[in-house]
Amino acid sequence: MAGKEADKEAGKERDRRITDVGTLKALAHPVRAQLYRELTLRRVATASQLADQVDEAVALVSYHLRKLAEHGLIEEAEPQGTDGRERWWQPSSDGVQIRDADFRDAPEKAAAHTAASRLFLEQRVAMYRRFLDERITWTDAWATAHESSESMLRLTAGELTELVGEMRELLRRYDERGRAAEAAGDTEGRENVAVHTYAFPFHD
Structure with missing residues (x-):
């Protein structure tokens, strides 16, 4: 395999495919889902930096980060500063994949998948609602560039x-x-x- 097809295949391998209920439930927690999203954006951060973004106590954020790490969703990163006491974290993959086919074979798995999907939807709706509320503060270029449509x-x-x-x-x-x-x-x-x-x- 060479060229574009090789790049495409390598890209697929960078996404972590979640196939077990334990990992799905670990991610499908309101605070942990927010932390994972923030860490994906920042690529590397400390608990104190992330705490400012999600408006939670550093100790609670540290606990949730450890839970994400236990399931292999994030991992410790090389220290980015001189303070050796701070732990730095990074996503363990470029993203995650959650496929319906992996959670259809048992009622409890299907229920966990549905609950997780509803949580992710609620958080995404909240993100878009915030944009709508703040749209007037964005420049004309961004206001024109944004998209909302239905096909x-x-x-x-x-x-x-x-x-x-x-x-x-x-x-x-x-x-x-x-x-x-x-x-x-x-x-x-x-x-x-x-x-x-x-x-x-x-x-x-």
């Missing part, structure tokens, strides 16, 4: 799978482009951007 399609399950795969690949390319630019020092005008997509069947 109604008639597809087969196979076509939807293909569409989702193409969207993921497109997002990955833009993510890699942004990270490479930042690594080269091109940070001017860059902001954190959340892209939430939901593609699901429904009856008329």
